Amino acid sequence: MSLDVLAIAAHPDDIEQTCGGTLLRMAEMGYRTGALDLTAGDMGTRGTPEQRLAEAEVAARHLRLQWRGNLRFPDARLENNIGARMTLAVKIRELRPRVVILPYWQGRHPDHYHASELGYEACFLAGLAKLPLAGKPHRPFKIIYASQYVPNVLPSFVVDITAQFEKKLKAIFCFSSQFSPPKELQNLFPSRADINARMGSEARHFGHMIGTRYGEPFIMREVAEVDDIVKLRVKSI
Numbered sequence: 187m188s189l190d191v192l193a194i195a196a197h198p199d200d201i202e203q204t205c206g207g208t209l210l211r212m213a214e215m216g217y218r219t220g221a222l223d224l225t226a227g228d229m230g231t232r233g234t235p236e237q238r239l240a241e242a243e244v245a246a247r248h249l250r251l252q253w254r255g256n257l258r259f260p261d262a263r264l265e266n267n268i269g270a271r272m273t274l275a276v277k278i279r280e281l282r283p284r285v286v287i288l289p290y291w292q293g294r295h296p297d298h299y300h301a302s303e304l305g306y307e308a309c310f311l312a313g314l315a316k317l318p319l320a321g322k323p324h325r326p327f328k329i330i331y332a333s334q335y336v337p338n339v340l341p342s343f344v345v346d347i348t349a350q351f352e353k354k355l356k357a358i359f360c361f362s363s364q365f366s367p368p369k370e371l372q373n374l375f376p377s378r379a380d381i382n383a384r385m386g387s388e389a390r391h392f393g394h395m396i397g398t399r400y401g402e403p404f405i406m407r408e409v410a411e412v413d414d415i416v417k418l419r420v421k422s423i
């Protein structure tokens with residue numbers, strides 16, 4: 187398999203929340219997209235891993251993903267160790283993505299920043315020809331970081347997801363074990379309406395940065411190249 191874009195994240199539903207609109211937009215443009223969740227969320231208060239895996243499958247259809255997998259690494263204690271790096275590197279060789287989307291390298295949940303570092307290092311290892319790993323060496327051309335969970339960090343660019351936003355929400359709400367808690371837990375967890383409002387205001391915030399209704403933010407370590415400064419988008423403020 188050879189994907190154009192592969193998103194890697196710690197927990198099922200992280201990808202939907204941080205880059206679901208962008209993945210769907212890329213699929214609508216004809217690109218082959220995929221998602222790899224590193225854990226099944228075994229430590230989550232709500233739902234079983236099996237439930238979350240089944241929910242991820244349904245969400246994948248809303249995002250029109252060509253491929254989705256889960257490495258079943260231990261949730262809430264995700265580690266960037268050599269075993270995890272090698273396993274992930276083999277997967278990257280199998281999927282051969284040109285672009286990889288990773289979580290931003292800082293955040294509140296340790297799994298998120300461990301996933302970021304683990305993903306970055308696995309992309310590097312996957313390209314080393316002499317490493318005793320299954321598959322043909324492959325190093326993704328580009329790594330970008332989804333930064334929606336860290337809204338105080340200025341993104342390098344924002345993708346307009348106005349046309350994809352409703353479907354992104356649908357994909358998020360496929361994880362009903364997370365977002366539709368049983369009655370007795372309802373006062374402990376945010377309601378669906380609260381999450382809807384939060385997702386809406388975050389997407390509006392980032393959309394506003396580029397003059398559109400809804401957006402998803404990304405960070406890259408490299409500088410962007412521009413060919414035509416006359417066609418630069420986003421009006422000066």
Ligand SMILES: [Zn+2]
Binds near residue numbers: 196197200295298
């Ligand atoms: Zn997460």
